[in-house]
Amino acid sequence: MSIPCPRCQQPITPGATHCQSCGSSLLLEAAPGGAEPTCAVHPTLRSLAICDRCGAFACARCLRAGPRGEVVCEACLTRDPDEPLPWDQREELGTLKAVWRTAVNVMLHPDFFAKARPEGSPSSSLLFALLCALPGWFTTGLTYMGMFSLMPSLAPESQTQSASDSMAMMKWAGVGMLAFCVLLGPVISLVSTVLMAGIDHLILRMGGVTRGYAVTLRAHSMSQAPWLLGVVPFIGMQVGPLWAMVARVFAYRGLHRTTWGVALAGALLAPLLTCCLCGGGYLAIILAAIGKVGH
Numbered sequence: 001m002s003i004p005c006p007r008c009q010q011p012i013t014p015g016a017t018h019c020q021s022c023g024s025s026l027l028l029e030a031a032p033g034g035a036e037p038t039c040a041v042h043p044t045l046r047s048l049a050i051c052d053r054c055g056a057f058a059c060a061r062c063l064r065a066g067p068r069g070e071v072v073c074e075a076c077l078t079r080d081p082d083e084p085l086p087w088d089q090r091e092e093l094g095t096l097k098a099v100w101r102t103a104v105n106v107m108l109h110p111d112f113f114a115k116a117r118p119e120g121s122p123s124s125s126l127l128f129a130l131l132c133a134l135p136g137w138f139t140t141g142l143t144y145m146g147m148f149s150l151m152p153s154l155a156p157e158s159q160t161q162s163a164s165d166s167m168a169m170m171k172w173a174g175v176g177m178l179a180f181c182v183l184l185g186p187v188i189s190l191v192s193t194v195l196m197a198g199i200d201h202l203i204l205r206m207g208g209v210t211r212g213y214a215v216t217l218r219a220h221s222m223s224q225a226p227w228l229l230g231v232v233p234f235i236g237m238q239v240g241p242l243w244a245m246v247a248r249v250f251a252y253r254g255l256h257r258t259t260w261g262v263a264l265a266g267a268l269l270a271p272l273l274t275c276c277l278c279g280g281g282y283l284a285i286i287l288a289a290i291g292k293v294g295h
């Protein structure tokens with residue numbers, strides 16, 4: 001939204017005290033007892049626009065441009081500066097640097113979510129999640145390939161025909177595993193991000209969150225930064241998801257500006273329920289097996 005200069009009607013810059021088109025002062029004294037609205041902070045000055053966040057009348061001295069180009073008053077901007085994530089600035093920083101800086105923030109200073117910009121396009125959020133998942137999938141594929149190609153050579157009689165056959169087979173199985181991880185892994189990551197964020201969003205909505213699914217998707221995607229640890233074989237794939245779950249609590253609380261309780265429920269309820277269901281399934285299978293053995 002642009003604010004017109006009261007004299008020449010050209011758009012003025014929020015925060016400027018003079019019009020850059022006609023040069024006239026924008027600090028206009030309000031006529032005593034006049035009809036025009038006056039600034040909520042400076043009652044002697046005429047209001048030029050209404051703050052997009054709090055709705056207060058603001059004079060030229062109080063007007064500021066918000067982070068998304070909206071017009072806000074100085075008080076609102078100070079209270080909620082609404083910083084862009086490094087990921088939002090990837091055009092200036094370069095994609096790699098933007099991923100790295102965002103990931104460091106998410107992993108080491110997750111409280112930065114509290115003042116971070118909540119909105120982001122779903123495609124940019126998903127791209128971040130994808131980039132965080134790729135190294136882990138690649139390492140997992142490589143690890144399997146290594147294990148498969150090592151296994152047959154550990155067998156003692158590796159000179160026989162059948163041994164070399166199985167060796168070739170294992171090698172191909174390893175290559176197949178790598179291809180699966182690199183080609184299908186990212187698809188699995190994207191689909192599960194969309195679904196999990198959807199379930200979390202329903203829970204957050206029940207907790208009274210008003211912002212849209214795009215905010216939950218952004219929080220979910222950004223909190224996947226610890227998945228980058230997947231480049232460390234075995235350990236990374238264990239630590240990454242747990243760390244991501246902790247980061248997700250901060251992300252939901254921060255981007256939805258909600259309470260710890262609602263954020264905790266949003267981030268942990270669905271994974272816990274899944275665990276219980278899977279655990280219950282395993283338990284049922286084990287019990288059934290024991291029952292069969294007993295008979």
Ligand SMILES: [Zn+2]
Pocket residue numbers: 005006007008009010019020021022023024
């Ligand atoms: Zn002007």
Ligand SMILES: [Zn+2]
Pocket residue numbers: 051052053054055056072073074075076077
């Ligand atoms: Zn305001």
Ligand SMILES: [Zn+2]
Pocket residue numbers: 039040041042045058059060061062
């Ligand atoms: Zn003012």
